[in-house]
Amino acid sequence: MLNAAGREIPKEIAGRRLKPFKGAFATRPKKRLYGPPMKSFYPGDNKLLESVKEAIKKTELTDGMTISFHHHLRNGDAIVNMIVDEIAKQGIKDIKLAATALFPVHEKLLEHIKNGVITRIEGSLNGPLGEYVTYNGLEEPVILRSHGGRARAVRAGELHIDVAFIGASMADDYGNANGMFGKSAFGAMGFAYADSMHADKVVIVTDNLQPYPVTPISISSTLVDYVLPVESIGDPSGIQTGTMRITRSPARLNIAKNVVKFLAKAKILKDGFSFQAGAGGTSLAVTKFLHEYMKKNGIVGDFVMGGVTGYVVDMLEQGTTKKILDGQDFDLRAVESIGRNPNHVEVSHIEFGDPHSGGCVVHRQTACFLGATEFDLNFNVNVNTHSDGLLLHGIGGHQDAAAGSFVTIVVAPLLRGRIPVIRKEVTTISTPGETVDVIVTDKGIAINPRREDLIEAIKGKMEIVDIEELYKKAKSLVGEPKQPDFEDDIVAIVEYRDGTTLDVVRRLKK
Amino acid sequence: MLNAAGREIPKEIAGRRLKPFKGAFATRPKKRLYGPPMKSFYPGDNKLLESVKEAIKKTELTDGMTISFHHHLRNGDAIVNMIVDEIAKQGIKDIKLAATALFPVHEKLLEHIKNGVITRIEGSLNGPLGEYVTYNGLEEPVILRSHGGRARAVRAGELHIDVAFIGASMADDYGNANGMFGKSAFGAMGFAYADSMHADKVVIVTDNLQPYPVTPISISSTLVDYVLPVESIGDPSGIQTGTMRITRSPARLNIAKNVVKFLAKAKILKDGFSFQAGAGGTSLAVTKFLHEYMKKNGIVGDFVMGGVTGYVVDMLEQGTTKKILDGQDFDLRAVESIGRNPNHVEVSHIEFGDPHSGGCVVHRQTACFLGATEFDLNFNVNVNTHSDGLLLHGIGGHQDAAAGSFVTIVVAPLLRGRIPVIRKEVTTISTPGETVDVIVTDKGIAINPRREDLIEAIKGKMEIVDIEELYKKAKSLVGEPKQPDFEDDIVAIVEYRDGTTLDVVRRLKK
Numbered sequence A, B: 001m002l003n004a005a006g007r008e009i010p011k012e013i014a015g016r017r018l019k020p021f022k023g024a025f026a027t028r029p030k031k032r033l034y035g036p037p038m039k040s041f042y043p044g045d046n047k048l049l050e051s052v053k054e055a056i057k058k059t060e061l062t063d064g065m066t067i068s069f070h071h072h073l074r075n076g077d078a079i080v081n082m083i084v085d086e087i088a089k090q091g092i093k094d095i096k097l098a099a100t101a102l103f104p105v106h107e108k109l110l111e112h113i114k115n116g117v118i119t120r121i122e123g124s125l126n127g128p129l130g131e132y133v134t135y136n137g138l139e140e141p142v143i144l145r146s147h148g149g150r151a152r153a154v155r156a157g158e159l160h161i162d163v164a165f166i167g168a169s170m171a172d173d174y175g176n177a178n179g180m181f182g183k184s185a186f187g188a189m190g191f192a193y194a195d196s197m198h199a200d201k202v203v204i205v206t207d208n209l210q211p212y213p214v215t216p217i218s219i220s221s222t223l224v225d226y227v228l229p230v231e232s233i234g235d236p237s238g239i240q241t242g243t244m245r246i247t248r249s250p251a252r253l254n255i256a257k258n259v260v261k262f263l264a265k266a267k268i269l270k271d272g273f274s275f276q277a278g279a280g281g282t283s284l285a286v287t288k289f290l291h292e293y294m295k296k297n298g299i300v301g302d303f304v305m306g307g308v309t310g311y312v313v314d315m316l317e318q319g320t321t322k323k324i325l326d327g328q329d330f331d332l333r334a335v336e337s338i339g340r341n342p343n344h345v346e347v348s349h350i351e352f353g354d355p356h357s358g359g360c361v362v363h364r365q366t367a368c369f370l371g372a373t374e375f376d377l378n379f380n381v382n383v384n385t386h387s388d389g390l391l392l393h394g395i396g397g398h399q400d401a402a403a404g405s406f407v408t409i410v411v412a413p414l415l416r417g418r419i420p421v422i423r424k425e426v427t428t429i430s431t432p433g434e435t436v437d438v439i440v441t442d443k444g445i446a447i448n449p450r451r452e453d454l455i456e457a458i459k460g461k462m463e464i465v466d467i468e469e470l471y472k473k474a475k476s477l478v479g480e481p482k483q484p485d486f487e488d489d490i491v492a493i494v495e496y497r498d499g500t501t502l503d504v505v506r507r508l509k510k
Helices: A052-058 A077-090 A109-114 A130-138 A147-156 A192-198 A252-263 A281-297 A309-316 A334-336 A349-353 A398-406 A450-457 A468-476 B052-058 B079-089 B109-114 B128-136 B146-156 B193-196 B250-265 B280-298 B311-317 B334-337 B349-353 B399-402 B454-460 B467-478
Strands: A068-071 A095-099 A118-121 A142-144 A163-168 A201-206 A226-229 A273-276 A302-307 A321-326 A345-346 A368-370 A374-376 A407-411 A440-442 A446-447 A486-495 A501-508 B066-069 B093-099 B118-121 B142-144 B162-170 B201-206 B228-229 B274-276 B302-304 B321-325 B344-346 B367-372 B372-378 B407-411 B438-441 B444-447 B486-495 B502-509
Touching: A052 A226, A068 A077, A077 A095, A077 A109, A077 A163, A109 A118, A118 A142, A130 A486, A130 A501, A147 A192, A147 A349, A147 A398, A147 B444, A163 A192, A192 A349, A252 A281, A252 A407, A281 A309, A281 A368, A302 A309, A309 A321, A309 A334, A321 A334, A321 B274, A321 B372, A321 B454, A334 A345, A349 A398, A368 A398, A398 B079, A440 A468, A446 A450, A446 A468, A446 B321, B052 B079, B052 B228, B052 B274, B066 B079, B066 B146, B079 B093, B079 B109, B079 B162, B093 B193, B109 B118, B109 B128, B109 B367, B128 B486, B146 B193, B146 B349, B146 B399, B162 B193, B193 B349, B193 B407, B250 B407, B250 B438, B250 B454, B280 B367, B280 B407, B311 B321, B311 B334, B321 B334, B321 B467, B349 B399, B438 B467, B444 B454, B444 B467
Parallel strands: A068 A095, A068 A163, A095 A118, A142 A486, A163 A201, A201 A226, A273 A302, A273 A368, A302 A321, A321 A345, A368 A407, A407 A440, B066 B093, B066 B162, B093 B118, B142 B486, B162 B201, B201 B228, B274 B302, B274 B367, B302 B321, B321 B344, B367 B407, B407 B438
Antiparallel strands: A440 A446, A486 A501, B438 B444, B486 B502
C-alpha cells in the first residue's frame, strides 16, 4: 500500500494490520475509550509494598505482559532498570516494554533483550537501544509514536498496558502523587496521565513518601493500586541532557534570529501569540530571542506550551507570556517554577497533543519550532533516523506540534559537517510535509508552497528561497550521501499521531 | 429477597435487576470502566454554540436519552430548567434526568414530568419534586444514590449519560472550565468530573467566556464537545440554602459540644485528625467548636473533607487543619478561598467517595458528623424520607462518609416537635447501621455495640446510654408516630454506594 506520504506500507506485519496514513486530519476516531477494570480499596486494605519483588508479585506480572513507564527523569531515570532487573530475576519472559522513551541510561536493558525478557518495545528509542534495534530488530517491530499519538493509543486500547509503574518525587501511602516536590523533583508529569487512567494496574514508585493527602494531586489515589517506596527514583540532574543548552554556533544563532524576524515581518508575532518551545539548542535560542523581541516591543503572548526550560520561565516572570502549559520539564528552573507559580500549569500529554480527544493544546498554538535530522523537497521531516539509517531518536511532540500549529517552523542547518540535512527524500518520514510550513536554514528560508498565505505575508519583507535551491546548494557542496544498506525486514513502525502508519524503518546490514 | 439491612427487596423492578445489599464492604467490583466514544477536535472545528436550541440539535438529543447536570449552584441553578424547557419546546419526550440533585428551584420541572418530557429520574430529590414522586411515582422508580455511589454508577456505565450539561462560571471556547471565578463562581466542581469523563457528549454551559487557555483546568477541553455561552448559569447566592446556618438552639449547640467532648475524651481528637464537615446547623456548630478546641489545645489536623463552609476556611487559615479537600462549596467564603489558597484543593466525587475506585478520601477520614431525619435501634439512619413517608431529601455524602470514617457520629435531637427522631425501625434506610458508630442526641449519647473499642475508650469519662433507653424516653414523651399509609408500588430505590439495593420507597396514598 502506498500511503498519503508516498511511502510503501505493508498491509500486515507481525499480526498487526496497518492502516496507511491518509493525511494529517483525514481520520476521525470510531472507537471507545479503553475501560480498565474497576478497582476497590476498602478500609483495612494496604497499598504499600515492601520491595520491587512484592510489586511484581502483587501486580501478578507474568510472561507476555506489557509494562509502562514515563520518562520524566530522562537520562537520570532509575526505575525502568530497577523493575526490569527484578522481572528478569523472577524468570518472567516476553515482556512488552512501553516506556514513553528510553535513554542511554537504559543501555543495560540490552542484556534483557538478548535473554528474552524484553521481546517487544512500543516507545521512543534514544541512543544505544535504537542502534541495537536498527541492526537486529526485535520479535515485533518497535512502534514509534508521538507524545500525543501515544496518549491516543493508550486511551484507544491499542497500546494495552497491564502494569504502569509511575515514578513520583512525592506521594502518600494512598497513591496521590506529583513530580513537583522532593529530592528527585522533575516537575510536570504529563506522560503519566494516560497510563494512570487506562493501565489495568498502576503502581506509584516514589522516594519521598509524605503524609496523606499529598497535594497537588497530579495522579489521584483513585487510579492507583500500589505504592512502592524506593531509595531513589533517579537523578533529576539527568533531566538536562546534552541537547538542552543554547547553541553557540553563530550560524544557528542566525537561524534563531531569522525565525523571530520571519514571525515579526509576517505579522504573526503579536499580542496573543503562543508557541511550543523545543529543547534543541537552536529552539532554545529562538525562545530567548522571541522573549527579547516581545519584551522590547511590548507584546504579550497568551501561552507557551512546554517542554519547559528556564527561558520559558523568564517569559512568564517577565510578562511576555500569560501562562505556561507544561507537560514536561527540561531543566530545574522549570521544575522549581511549576511548584510555585499558579500560571505555570501542568497538563497531560492527552491535553498536549492527543488528536482523538476533545481538543488538544497543539491545535491552538500559533507557532512551533522544531528540529530535524533531515528534511526533504516535500517538506517531510525526519527526526528518528540519521542519514546512515541508524534509529537514534524518538518522535517526541514533533508530529503533534507540526500538525496543530498555525505556523510550523523547522530550524536546521543545511549541512552537518559533510552530511546534508536537506534530502531529495528523507530516510524516514517522522512528520509529513503537509504539516510543515517554513524551513529556516543558515542558507535561506523556504516556505511550503501550500502556504500561499505565508508567502504573501512575507513577500518583499524577507528573502525566501525555493526549497529546490537549498537542495542544489547542499548537493553542490557535499553531494548526496551514500544510501544506507537496508535489509527488507522492518524493525520499527513510525505511527502517525492518529494511529495510521506513516513510515517504516528497515533493518540495517551489519 | 431480604437484604443484609433486613429490608425486603424485589428481584426485579421495571426491567432492572436488583442486587441485595450484602454489607458495607461485602461487594468488590467486577466491571470495567465505561468507555465513551473517542472524540476529535481538529483545527477549523468549532465548539461554540449559539443557542440552547443549537445545543440540543448538535448533541443529537432525542427521545429516550439521558441528560445530566451537576448541582453546584444548588437552589440558585438556572441550567436544568433552561435545557429541559428547550427540550420540551422541541417536542422531545421520555428523557431520563440524571441531575446530581434537584432543588425547589426546579419545581417547574413538574410540568415536564406531567407532559411526558421527563419520565425517569436518577438523582437526589430535595423538596417539591420528591413530594410529587412520593404520591405519584414516575414510569420507573427514581434511583437515589450517594455522591460516591453516583460517581461509581457513572464510571461503571450503570448510569449511562448521553449528554452532560456542565455549568461553569469560567470557561474558554475550547471547554477548559472551572467554577472558581466569575460572577457565578460556585467553587469546587466535584460532581462534574465523573460526568465529563464518561458521558457520551459533554457541553460546557458558561456565563463567563474567557480567552484560551482558562486555568485552573477543572474540566479539560479534551473531554468537551461543545461550549454554550448563556446570559446566566444561575444565582450563586442560592448555594447558601436554609440548612447552612449555625444552629441557635441551645439543645443542638449542646449536642455539638458533646461531640467535641466525646472525641477529646476518647482520645480521637489529636494531631492528624481529619473529618468531613456537613452543612446542617448542628454540623456547622461541631466544626466551629472543633476549631476552637483544636486551636486552644494546639492540635493540628491533617485535612478537612468538604462540603466546605467559611468555618472550615477558618480552620485552614488559623492553622487547625493543614489542608481542605473540597468537592463542593456551601458558602461564598469557601468559594473565595478555593480560588486562592493552594492548600484548599479541589477533588472530584470519585476522589471523595467512590468505593470502586483505587481509594477515596472518606476511607481515610478520622470522623464525620452527619444528620438524620430518623435513626433506629439498629443504628440505621434515614435522611431521605420523613416519618410521614414523604421523600424530601437526597442521600448526599451520608453513606460514603459513614462507611469510610473511623468514627461516624450522627447528631440529632431526640424529638422534632412531637415527632420522635428515634424509631424502632426507620421509615427508609439511607445509611446502614453497621456503618454508624455514635449517635449524639440532646438526651444522651449512644454507641453502636459493634464498636467495643469506642465504648472502652470512653468508659468512665462520659455518660453513655443504651439506644433502647433513648427509644423508651422518646416513646414515653410522644409515643410512636402513625405509620404512613403506603401503597405496594415502589417509587424510589435507595441504592447503596456499591450499587446494591439498600431499601425502597413506596408510594404514599393521596
